[in-house]
Amino acid sequence: MQALKPEGIEAREYQRAIAKSALTANTLVVLPTGLGKxxxxxxxxSDRLSEYPQTKILILAPTRPLVLQHAKFFADHFPYREAKSTVLTGETPARLREAAFSESTLVFATPEVIRNDVSANRYSLRSVSLVVFDEAHRCVRSYAYSEVAQAYKLQASNPLILGLTASPSAKKSRVEEICEKLAITNVETRREADEDVTPYVQEVSLNYERLALPEKYREVSKILRAGLDERINKLRSMHQLPANVRVSKRLLLDLGEKLHRSLRRGGGGALFGAVQLQAQAMSLNHAIDLLETQGSQSADRFLSKLERASTRSSRGPASQTKAASRANLRGSSIESRFQNNCVHTV
Incomplete structure (x- = not known):
């Protein structure tokens, strides 16, 4: 059966050429942002479902917003309109994921969910004829990506892997590491200057203007940063983070992977406290990013979500941030939530 074309969009020549190549082997596609990965x-x-009509397609992305973005794009343009789809993230209860996976042809998910479900034998990847790893460069540090790839290679009857990335690394060794972790043997790269790409590239002019953070925002940011520093110092005292090194989001993410890996190997005790501190630190870090880049309303919505999650769970401790109650600014609702609860992530 001949594969159907996407609905409502016209694939470009270089996209069709890359797709044709990707059907022959496990492939890493390197395309700049905006060129249609x-x-x-x-x-x-579409081609895999045409060749293997009773199989599933699994599309993985590292964050829930990206997962939802892919699900919407496929809902709008995927040619097989009868194909049932589902979204599986940490917000989907485990008891519902098994049925959702088995009943769907298109599965959009975060890698941690798939890894955990496969490890728990909720379902297997035997009937999956294609796994798409978006942001494939993250497999270098995301153990979930590499673990899903390993399980897929062992279980699938007709496996094919497609990695997508805009920036794998300038280093050849990093690209080779991505290929090794995802069992990739074929690399397709395009740049904006390539002959088959230039007809689709429009010149863009960018002007950057640096703006000072409003005083009231700085007050809230200071409170949130104090809470973040407190948790980082506790993690350092537990020898989970290095001393005298600036703790970035990347370092916190790596720590989370390491701690959860230790838990899966049977660790316990102080590990649970470290996991909780790492989750709280990630929440505070994200709240600071939202406040400073998107404003108080975005940060307030995020912390409201955490507050609701903490209400559903007894694991989330209250934050003791006395300075929050003294701040006199529009973002005071942010501070009161932070003071009362709101540092537990799901």
């Missing part, structure tokens, strides 16, 4: 994934998915 998702369309390439859709072309490959």
């Amino acid at each position: 998702t369309i390439v994934a859709m072309l490959v998915a």
Whole structure:
């Protein structure tokens, strides 16, 4: 059966060429942002369902917003309209994921969910004829990506892997590491200057203007940073983070992977406290980013969500941030939530 074309969009020549190549082997696609990596994934998915009509397509992305973005794009343009789809993230209860996976042809998920479900034998990847790893460069540090790839290689009857990335690294060794972790043997790269790409590239002029953070925002940011520093110092005292090194989001993410890996190997005791501190630190870090880049309303919505999650769970401790109650600013609702609860992540 001939594969159908995407609906409502016209695939470009270089996208069709990349997709054709990707059907022959496990492939890493390197395309700058805006050149349509998702369309390439859709072309490959359409062809795989045409060749293996009783199989599933699994599209992985590292964050829930990206997962939802892919799900919407496929809902709008995937040619097999009868194909049932589902979204599986940490917000989907485990008891519902098994049925959702088995009943769907298109599965959009975060890698941690798939890894955990496969490890728990909720379902297998035997009937999956294509796994798409968006942001494939993250497999270098995301153990979930590499573990899903390993399980897929062992379980699938007709496996094919497609990695998508805009920036794998300038280092050849990093690209080789991505390929090794995802069992990739074929690399397709395009740049904006390539002959088959230039007809689709529009010149863009960018002007950057640096703005000072409003005083009231700085007050809230100071409170949140104090809470973040407190948790970082506790993690350092537990020898989970290095001393005298600036703790970045990347370092916190790596710590989270390491701690959860230790828990899966049977660790316990102080590990649970470290996991909780790491989750709280990630929440505070994200709240600071939202406040300073998107404003008080975005940060307030995020902390409201954490407050609701903490209400559903007895694991989230209250934050003792006395300075929050003294701040006189529009973002005071942020501070009161932070003071009362709101540092537990799901």
